[in-house]
Amino acid sequence: MKTITKLLAAAGAMILGGPAIAQAPQHEGNLVVYASHPSEMVDHFTKMFGDKYGVRVTTVKAGTGELLNRIRAERGRPAGDIMWGGFADTGASAPDLFDEYRSPGLANVEPRMIDAKGYNTPFAATAMVIMYNKKLVPADKAPKSWADLAKPEWKGKVVHADPSKSSAALGALTTWLQIYGKDDKGWSVVEDMTRNQTIVIRSSLVFQQVGRGEYPVGVTYEEGAFNYVLAGAGGIVYPSDGTLLEPEGMFIVKNSPNPKAARLFADFLISEDAQKELVAKFPGRRPTFRGIKTHPDMLPASELKVIAHDAKWASENRAQILDRMQKVIVKTQN
Amino acid sequence: MSAIAAEPAEPRRRRFAATINFWSVTTAVVLLLVGGLLLLPIANVVGVSLSRGAQTGGLLEHYITFFSERFYYQTLLNSLWVSVWAMVFATLVGVPTAYFANRYNIWGRSLVRAAVVLTFVSPPFIGSYSWVVLFGRSGVVTQFLNAYGVSIPSIYGAQGIIFVFTLQFFPFIFLLVSSGLKSIDQSIEDAARNLGSSEFRTFRTAIAPLLAPSITAGALLVFIASFTDLGTPIIIGERFRVLPVLIYGEFVNEFGGRPVLASAFSVILLTVTTGALLVQRRLSARYAHASAAIRPLELREQPLLKRILATAFVFLVIGAALLPIANIIVSSFLKANGPLLVATFTLENYARILDRIALPLWNTIFFTTVATLLCAVIGTAIAYIVVRRPGASSSLLDTIVMFSYAVPGIVLGVGLVVTYHEPPLALTGTSLILILAYFIRRLPFSVRSSVSMLQQVSRDTEDASVNLGAGPAMTFIRITVPALAVAILSGALLTWSNTIRELSATLILQSGDTTTIAIEIFNEVVNGNFGIASALGSILILLTFLPLVVLFTALGKKEEVLV
Numbered sequence: 001m002k003t004i005t006k007l008l009a010a011a012g013a014m015i016l017g018g019p020a021i022a023q024a025p026q027h028e029g030n031l032v033v034y035a036s037h038p039s040e041m042v043d044h045f046t047k048m049f050g051d052k053y054g055v056r057v058t059t060v061k062a063g064t065g066e067l068l069n070r071i072r073a074e075r076g077r078p079a080g081d082i083m084w085g086g087f088a089d090t091g092a093s094a095p096d097l098f099d100e101y102r103s104p105g106l107a108n109v110e111p112r113m114i115d116a117k118g119y120n121t122p123f124a125a126t127a128m129v130i131m132y133n134k135k136l137v138p139a140d141k142a143p144k145s146w147a148d149l150a151k152p153e154w155k156g157k158v159v160h161a162d163p164s165k166s167s168a169a170l171g172a173l174t175t176w177l178q179i180y181g182k183d184d185k186g187w188s189v190v191e192d193m194t195r196n197q198t199i200v201i202r203s204s205l206v207f208q209q210v211g212r213g214e215y216p217v218g219v220t221y222e223e224g225a226f227n228y229v230l231a232g233a234g235g236i237v238y239p240s241d242g243t244l245l246e247p248e249g250m251f252i253v254k255n256s257p258n259p260k261a262a263r264l265f266a267d268f269l270i271s272e273d274a275q276k277e278l279v280a281k282f283p284g285r286r287p288t289f290r291g292i293k294t295h296p297d298m299l300p301a302s303e304l305k306v307i308a309h310d311a312k313w314a315s316e317n318r319a320q321i322l323d324r325m326q327k328v329i330v331k332t333q334n
Numbered sequence: 335m336s337a338i339a340a341e342p343a344e345p346r347r348r349r350f351a352a353t354i355n356f357w358s359v360t361t362a363v364v365l366l367l368v369g370g371l372l373l374l375p376i377a378n379v380v381g382v383s384l385s386r387g388a389q390t391g392g393l394l395e396h397y398i399t400f401f402s403e404r405f406y407y408q409t410l411l412n413s414l415w416v417s418v419w420a421m422v423f424a425t426l427v428g429v430p431t432a433y434f435a436n437r438y439n440i441w442g443r444s445l446v447r448a449a450v451v452l453t454f455v456s457p458p459f460i461g462s463y464s465w466v467v468l469f470g471r472s473g474v475v476t477q478f479l480n481a482y483g484v485s486i487p488s489i490y491g492a493q494g495i496i497f498v499f500t501l502q503f504f505p506f507i508f509l510l511v512s513s514g515l516k517s518i519d520q521s522i523e524d525a526a527r528n529l530g531s532s533e534f535r536t537f538r539t540a541i542a543p544l545l546a547p548s549i550t551a552g553a554l555l556v557f558i559a560s561f562t563d564l565g566t567p568i569i570i571g572e573r574f575r576v577l578p579v580l581i582y583g584e585f586v587n588e589f590g591g592r593p594v595l596a597s598a599f600s601v602i603l604l605t606v607t608t609g610a611l612l613v614q615r616r617l618s619a620r621y622a623h624a625s626a627a628i629r630p631l632e633l634r635e636q637p638l639l640k641r642i643l644a645t646a647f648v649f650l651v652i653g654a655a656l657l658p659i660a661n662i663i664v665s666s667f668l669k670a671n672g673p674l675l676v677a678t679f680t681l682e683n684y685a686r687i688l689d690r691i692a693l694p695l696w697n698t699i700f701f702t703t704v705a706t707l708l709c710a711v712i713g714t715a716i717a718y719i720v721v722r723r724p725g726a727s728s729s730l731l732d733t734i735v736m737f738s739y740a741v742p743g744i745v746l747g748v749g750l751v752v753t754y755h756e757p758p759l760a761l762t763g764t765s766l767i768l769i770l771a772y773f774i775r776r777l778p779f780s781v782r783s784s785v786s787m788l789q790q791v792s793r794d795t796e797d798a799s800v801n802l803g804a805g806p807a808m809t810f811i812r813i814t815v816p817a818l819a820v821a822i823l824s825g826a827l828l829t830w831s832n833t834i835r836e837l838s839a840t841l842i843l844q845s846g847d848t849t850t851i852a853i854e855i856f857n858e859v860v861n862g863n864f865g866i867a868s869a870l871g872s873i874l875i876l877l878t879f880l881p882l883v884v885l886f887t888a889l890g891k892k893e894e895v896l897v
Contacts, residue, residue, distance in 0.1 A: 032846060038861045043690060060846030061857050069585075073755060079763050079845060135472075165583065198572050201583055208862040211673055213472025224862075231672035330405040333573055 027261040031057045034071065034253075036064040036085030038204070041282050048277065049268050055261050063202060064090075064167050071097050071253055081262040083251045087167045091119025091251035093315040098251040101263055105270040113247040113288045122247030123269040124278060124285040127304060128172045130237040131207055131225035136216040137235075143217060145241040146176055150192035158197045159206050159215040162329065164322050166203035167249075168221040173325060174314045175244040178307055182317075187324065195332045210234060223284030226298065230283070238299060242307040247288060356806040361719050361727050364712060368734050371774040375749025376604070376741065382752060383597035396598035406580065410602060413577040416492055416567075417560040420499035424556045425549060427500060428507025431651050433537070435508075436515045438636050440645040449652045451886065453505045455878040456659055457871040458837040459856050462566040464658035465489055465498050467665070467864065494570045499560045501655045506559070507552035513892065514548030515541075519627040541631075547618055554614035558607050562742035564838055577603050581744060585842070593748075600745040607740040615736070659875060666868035673862045683869035691851075691870070698850040698877075701765060702833045705772035710826045712773075713780025718814060720781070721788040722796075735781050738774055743838030746771060751842060763845040771839045776829045783825030784818050791817050824891050827881040834877050851877075 031049075035042040039061055046057040060067070064086045071080060075097065083090070083098065091098040092115065100118040113122040130149070132142040143149055149158055161169035173190065180186040198215070200206060207224035209215045211234050218225075228234030250269060252262045268274055275289035283295035294300060314321075384393045392398070400406045435446045468475045469489040479486055487493060518541060526536040542549075564578040571579060577599065584596035636644065669678040720732045750771055754761040761767040795817070799809040815822070837852040844853050851874050858867035885891045 034846075038863075039857055040861075040863070058846040060844075060849075073751070073762070076756075077760065162583070200572075201568060201579070202860050204860050204862060208673070211862070212466075212470065214466065214470045227672045227862075228674070231674045233674055330403065333405070 025053060025260075025264050027053060027055055027264050028258040029055060029261070031055050031082065031258050031261040031265055032080045033057060033059045033082045033084055033265070034067045034080040035059055035061050035082075036067055037248075041285075042084065044281060045269065045274065045277075048274070049265055052268070053261075053264060055264070063165065065165055068094070068097070075254075078253050078255050078257060080253050081256040081258045082265055083249070083253060085167075086249040086251075087171055088115055088120045088122065088247045088249055089117075089311050089315045090167065090249045091115070092117040093318065095119075097254055099254050099256070099259075101252045101266055103263070103267045103270060105267050108272070108290055109270055109288045110290055115247070119251055120247060121250040121266040121270060122288045123250055123274070125245060125247045125288055125301070126168075126285065127222045127238065127243050127245045127306075128168065128175055129220065129222050129225055129243065130217060130239055131210050131220050131228070132217045132235050132237065133210050133213050133215070134233060134235050135213055139235055142235060142237050143239075144237065145239045146179065146193070147189070147241055149196060149217070149219070150189060151196075154217060155196045156198065157216045158193075159209050159218040160194075160197045160199055161203040161206055161219075162199050162201055163325050165201050168203045169219070170318075170322070171221075171244050171246065172219050173321065175242070175307060175309075177321070178310060178313075179241050182313070187328070190325075191328050191332060194328050199329060199333055207234070222286075222298075223282070226284030226295075229297065238304055240305065242305045244309055245286075245301060245304060245306045246309060248285075357719065357723055360715055361723070361731070364716055364719070365727060365731060365734075367712070368731070368738075368774065368777070371750075371770055372734060372738055372741065372746075375746065375753045378752045379597045379604075379745060379749045380601055382594055383601045385594050396595050397602075399595070400598060400602065406599075409575045409577045409580045410606075412492070412574055413561055414606075416495045416499065416576065417557050419496045420503060420560040421553045421557045423496065423500040424504040424507050425553050427651055428504040428552065429511055429542075429545070429549065431504070431648050432508045432511035432515065434644040434648050436512050437631060437634055438641065438644045439633055440641060440648055442645070442649070446648060446652060449656060450505050450508055451882055452659060452879070453502070453652075453655045455831070455835075455875050455882070456502070457662070457855060457874040457878075458835055458852055459565040460662055460859050460867050460871045461502075461658040462498065462569050463859050463864070463867075464661040465494070465566075466569060468657060468661055469494075490570050490572045491574045495567050495574065495576075498566050498570070499556070499563065501651075502566070503556040503559050504651070504655070506555040507549065510548040510552040510555075511545055514545045516630050517627050518544050518631050520629045520631050523631060550617045551614060554610050554617075558610050558740070561607060561610070562603065562744075564744065578742070578744060585744075585748065597748065597752075600742075600748060603742055604740065604745055607742060608737070611736070611740040662868045662871040662875070665864055666872045668865055668868075670863070670865040673864075675865050683865040686866055687869050691854075691873070693847075694849045694851050694854045695873075697765070697848055698834060698852070701768050701772060701848075701850065702830055705769045705776065705833055706826050706829045708769070708773045709777050709780040709829045710822050713777055713825060714784045714815065714818060714822055715810075716777075716781050717784030717788055717818075718810065721785055722793065735778055739778055741775075743775065743836065743840075744842065746775060747839035747842030750839075762843070763848070765848050768840060768843050768848055768850075771843055772833045772836060775836065775839060776833050779828045779832065780822070780825040783821045783828070787818050787821035788814075820889060824885055824889050827885045827889075831878050831881045831885075835874060 033042070033046055042059055042061060046059055049055065050057045060070075060080065062070075067080075067083060067085065068090070071078070071083060074080070091100075098119055101121065102118050103121055106114055106121075109122060113125060115122065130143055130146070143151075143154065148154070160172070163170040163173045176190055176193070177186045180189040197219075200209070203220065204224060206218040206220040207228060210218040210220070210225075211228035211231070213233075222236065225234055225236050229236055250266060252259070252266065256262050270289065272289060272292075275287040275292050278285055278287050279292060279295060283298070286294050286298070286301065383396060386393060386395070400410075434440055435443060440446075466489065467473060469486065470476065471488070471490075473489070476486060489497070522540050522544070523536055526540040527533075531539065562578055564582055567574070567576045568579050568582065581596050581599045581603065584592050584599060665675060666683050667679050667681070668675040669680040669682060670676075716731055716735060719728050750767060751762055753759075754767060761770075791814075796809055796813050799813045800806065804812065835852055836850075837856060840850055840853055841856065844850065851870055855867050855870045855874065858864075858870065
């Protein structure tokens, strides 16, 4: 009797709902997202996802470093499913913490955004830029290149985050080393730049301080600066000596408690709907979906001078780079 | 005969045995609890800090690193520098403010005390950020003054930190000195004045020495608060680094961090605060004197000019201290243009937090309430043990509870994570660990409140109850607790009001499900949404202030209980 009812119900569903119901994605009903992105964007997409698939999403918001510490601490008993934040190679550089996942949606993503090692789901891309405050610096007086930041006229006027506490700042540092040399020559440029800088502990403090006019110039990621461009307070310089254009990170935690929901969330973020929503609501971020255009005020990727980023070198030498940078900070920031 | 005499002795012995058992068991349980929540985590932090280093393999390697590298040890010197100066300036500001507010017939006297209470409800972190909004290089006040050609010194660096700490913490001195002034007899002042001393000389030679215990107690509270503060220096310190910022930085270090180094730095921080607390206890014991004035110092009518000047001074100081709160409340009603606020009033910020405040609000109230109830129950039991059952374990308990004053939140947070991460007691990420952290951090409020009341209540009634056959537990619940009701309630209100704002331990212990309003404020400030952060901050101000209103109006408590 029961079996027959079930069969009937299933048949009814097939007729009424067609294949949509048969293919309704499976998930655990819960998802825990660790996110270092701004709350508004995290809340927006987790709510959109939760409403669409009936998943109860919880978020833990903190800096990338804190979240990675936490995932490492919880290794034996993971509590989070997703690490949403950090750079594209964060996953590949910590295979003990993250699982590979190649979403079927990657077929629609710009090929150069795809992680060769298969850990990252690239939902957006960002460039490292020089941001200036329009009231304090006329557009024609703003620094044109990274090298300009080492000039004496910018002493004490540049704010930058500590690369050991901010993946964006580390991205800028590896960019400089790739432009000016990974040897002592490059490091001496870095040292000259650092001497001019005030180092803060959080990357979001950089665009905030420049946007509010506390500093004339800062080194930051495009999205943080772009919100102040839209508000009329800030300007962006894409350095003439080249910049990094890299996908942002989204990784699935190893042995995550809700692996199906986690993969579904990854598929969702690179879906056409979510990518269009990204440009509409958070125009500072570059979509990765082929054919979706960036905000009109934002320089298209084709017009940027992008360096050939050696991700393998950057992730293999991360510890030494951070170590040496710590010495530069100790030397220049007293 | 002998049978009759033996009859009543039997139950009495049993009761005596029961007394021993009930309170011995309670003492043991409470000792285990506070030991497990405070001593064990601290011991673990010390243990981790002594891990063998990679370079020399020595146990003290991380301490040697700290004291041999200028970048590190300079933070300790910087912390001491700002804390000592904050202590000095808070005293220079707090003592005259208290003196004028209590001795002169300044206008708006009743407002002063309410305003001082308000300075205690400033929400964490956003209060510090307010100073940048007001006095930063492009701050509201800075720009206003610049328009008139006036330039003010920078809010950044050591001078800014000292300025903010002075205004933030002088109320400790104000409240303690106000209470100290009440215990001085008018005859002392009269004698000095009759012998021809001027008012200032009288103050310096006759009154100030009697205020010494209040001033030193307050000054050391200012020192400890300044020494452990993270929010202010992280925002306005810039190149001027202090020890708590260094610890936080090492703990949140990207790609692994250096927890061992962070532990060693924590131990150094804890050593200084513990030392300061010991000095304070030493001094307060030495200065302790009977403090009942037969005829307390009177309020004096002043000539008009003096009255105007005193009123201006008091309100200038208090007005400055209240600036961050005013800024938060005003900002919460300002319209946001992307990340920037513009001068148009709106309720948008409140509308934007509506759909996501439910969880943090519920968590905040739930954790705070449970922790407060725990504090009230266990704090009262501890107070009873400390006052009524002196002995080795009782004084150990007293010392542990006082020690929790000296443990900075960030150090407690790190210790709890280190101690309660692995099964069988895998508590990290749960609500319980936050509740327990709040409980142990704020326990002294309840204990102190009940201790001071219990010392005034005679134990005759309790003895009578035991003699009439009630057991010790029954006596405690039916006799002692009702006698302490007001003290327990006022301790609980203070606990609640202080716990609801907790940030430094919560930052380390929270998980997404256990986020609180203070955490949401922190995240919004660092992400640059000052409007939303202000709306959340205003709600927190209200939640902190309400219990205090009950405390001071319905219970008739004096503001001094805040310190």
